[in-house]
Amino acid sequence: MTGLLHQIASGIASGAIYASVALALVMIYQATHHVNFAQGEMATLSTFVCLTLIQAGIPFWVAFVVALLLSFAFGAVVERVLMRPMMDAPVLASVGVFIGLLLIINALDGWIFGYTIKPFPSPFHSAHAMLGGYVSPHEIGATALTLLVLVLVWLFFRFTTLGLAMRAAAHNPASARLCGVRVNLMLSLGWGLAAAIGGAAGIMVAPIVFLDPNMMSGILLYAFAGALLGGIDSPLGAVIGGFAVGVLENLFGAYVVGTELKLTVALVIIVAVLVIKPAGLFGRAVHSRV
Amino acid sequence: MPALLEVRGLTAGYGETNVLHGLDFAVEEGGVTALLGANGAGKTTTLRALCGTIRRAGEMTLGGARIDRTATEDIVRLGVGHVPDGRGTFMELTVEENLRLGAYTRRDRAGVAADMERLFGYFPRLKERIRQQAGTLSGGEQQMLAISRALLVKPQLLLLDEPSFGLAPLIVQDIFHILRRINTEERMSILVVEQNASLALDLADHAYLLETGRIVISGTAAEIRQDETVRRSYLGY
Ligand SMILES: Nc1ncnc2c1ncn2[C@@H]1O[C@H](COP(=O)(O)OP(=O)(O)O)[C@@H](O)[C@H]1O
Ligand SMILES: [Mg+2]
Numbered sequence: 001m002t003g004l005l006h007q008i009a010s011g012i013a014s015g016a017i018y019a020s021v022a023l024a025l026v027m028i029y030q031a032t033h034h035v036n037f038a039q040g041e042m043a044t045l046s047t048f049v050c051l052t053l054i055q056a057g058i059p060f061w062v063a064f065v066v067a068l069l070l071s072f073a074f075g076a077v078v079e080r081v082l083m084r085p086m087m088d089a090p091v092l093a094s095v096g097v098f099i100g101l102l103l104i105i106n107a108l109d110g111w112i113f114g115y116t117i118k119p120f121p122s123p124f125h126s127a128h129a130m131l132g133g134y135v136s137p138h139e140i141g142a143t144a145l146t147l148l149v150l151v152l153v154w155l156f157f158r159f160t161t162l163g164l165a166m167r168a169a170a171h172n173p174a175s176a177r178l179c180g181v182r183v184n185l186m187l188s189l190g191w192g193l194a195a196a197i198g199g200a201a202g203i204m205v206a207p208i209v210f211l212d213p214n215m216m217s218g219i220l221l222y223a224f225a226g227a228l229l230g231g232i233d234s235p236l237g238a239v240i241g242g243f244a245v246g247v248l249e250n251l252f253g254a255y256v257v258g259t260e261l262k263l264t265v266a267l268v269i270i271v272a273v274l275v276i277k278p279a280g281l282f283g284r285a286v287h288s289r290v
Numbered sequence: 291m292p293a294l295l296e297v298r299g300l301t302a303g304y305g306e307t308n309v310l311h312g313l314d315f316a317v318e319e320g321g322v323t324a325l326l327g328a329n330g331a332g333k334t335t336t337l338r339a340l341c342g343t344i345r346r347a348g349e350m351t352l353g354g355a356r357i358d359r360t361a362t363e364d365i366v367r368l369g370v371g372h373v374p375d376g377r378g379t380f381m382e383l384t385v386e387e388n389l390r391l392g393a394y395t396r397r398d399r400a401g402v403a404a405d406m407e408r409l410f411g412y413f414p415r416l417k418e419r420i421r422q423q424a425g426t427l428s429g430g431e432q433q434m435l436a437i438s439r440a441l442l443v444k445p446q447l448l449l450l451d452e453p454s455f456g457l458a459p460l461i462v463q464d465i466f467h468i469l470r471r472i473n474t475e476e477r478m479s480i481l482v483v484e485q486n487a488s489l490a491l492d493l494a495d496h497a498y499l500l501e502t503g504r505i506v507i508s509g510t511a512a513e514i515r516q517d518e519t520v521r522r523s524y525l526g527y
Contacts, residue, residue: 180395
């Protein structure tokens with residue numbers, strides 16, 4: 001029983017990370033109808049930047065905020081420089097650009113920061129484990145922070161005029177332009193925001209999984225499974241899907257397939273959703289607009 | 291006095307092909323100009339060219355200022371409200387969010403609130419459905435929403451792309467009656483594009499007939515209504 005509770009609790013903790021990255025994927029998917037395969041590597045880069053700042057003696061939370069601001073700027077620049085010229089390109093060409101970006105950032109990380117696996121400090125230290133030892137203080141802190149980020153993002157999109165304009169630009173760019181919305185700028189902001197959300201997830205997961213250039217590759221797969229499960233065009237669905245995948249992964253890992261095969265859980269979910277319900281649990285049925 | 295909108299030698303098209311071959315027309319301040327023509331004549335293309343959503347060339351002035359090189363988002367800010375082909379509804383957003391987007395370029399909150407109330411006077415159904423997803427509205431309600439969205443820009447000029455398209459005759463009557471009021475009571479200048487010539491000529495003071503990207507007849511609404519070709523081909527009597 002305690003084992004089960006422990007598995008669920010730590011499933012929720014990793015689910016929060018998947019939920020963040022899934023949300024970042026969905027935000028970009030909604031605006032561009034492409035899945036940003038480089039989202040994970042961009043988050044890893046943010047995490048390396050954060051670690052560099054911390055090692056330079058900057059307090060954790062200052063480094064955290066600065067790293068997210070830099071991630072935002074980097075995301076916006078990637079959209080402007082790499083994605084904008086690809087706007088009308090065939091899908092396969094865009095996929096090529098995403099994969100290229102993934103490989104470049106990965107190689108860059110290795111070249112600048114090295115391939116050795118690095119420990120990453122947690123801002124949530126405490127001598128003893130909490131809640132009867134089911135979860136570590138870091139897991140609780142990271143989950144709370146991730147939830148806070150998700151709530152802030154939701155409030156932003158739901159209640160601010162800029163958030164509304166970004167949603168309008170994603171749903172119906174032609175009509176948004178006729179309302180005076182600067183659609184290209186909204187796309188850049190969307191990429192920036194997605195990069196910052198992914199970066200926060202990377203920094204929160206690094207103390208658990210340790211930092212190396214490939215830190216996010218497995219996480220991206222789980223996040224993608226979560227986004228698909230929730231519905232690739234539904235931000236709320238992506239968040240719920242991310243948590244669900246986190247819990248499922250832990251339960252299956254502990255009781256069914258063993259931890260060695262946990263990653264297959266993600267693959268099975270991806271294939272199952274695509275075969276059984278491509279729109280996901282919360283998404284609308286896929287229809288191409290003419 | 292020059293007209294509010296003056297267009298000279300407008301050419302426009304998609305990709306390599308030109309659809310419009312040198313149009314000249316105008317909309318008077320406070321007036322209603324109709325652009326008539328069969329399906330495929332280039333009416334929608336003309337409105338798109340005015341708003342800069344497609345490639346275009348020629349001389350276009352709004353209130354004396356050139357707009358032929360201005361970006362769409364800035365043309366909106368100069369005061370052009372566009373009810374586009376297909377109505378341009380943000381289907382996934384609520385009616386209220388659609389309206390807020392109409393007022394996106396404005397900073398005068400009180401003015402926007404007052405304008406919304408005035409529009410609800412014209413279209414009470416929108417107020418009833420304010421929290422509803424816009425995709426659930428009927429065609430007529432979506433047309434009312436599109437007109438309201440465009441008017442919330444607080445435009446000098448309102449562009450209407452086939453406001454009667456796909457709607458039941460009674461609703462069309464309603465909408466044209468309200469457009470008439472908006473023109474007379476608020477002195478809103480309107481450029482309306484229609485396949486339904488008799489409807490548009492009732493509203494308009496000036497009209498142009500478009501055939502395959504060229505203006506073939508122009509004049510006051512009364513003159514156009516008397517024109518033999520227009521009567522035979524477009525009015526059906
Ligand atoms: N998006 C487009 N791409 C290419 N050609 C188009 C497009 N839209 C319209 N056309 C062409 O332009 C011409 C004029 O169309 P349009 O302006 O829509 O006519 P109308 O609004 O008068 O019915 C037609 O021949 C049509 O096929
Ligand atoms: Mg048309």
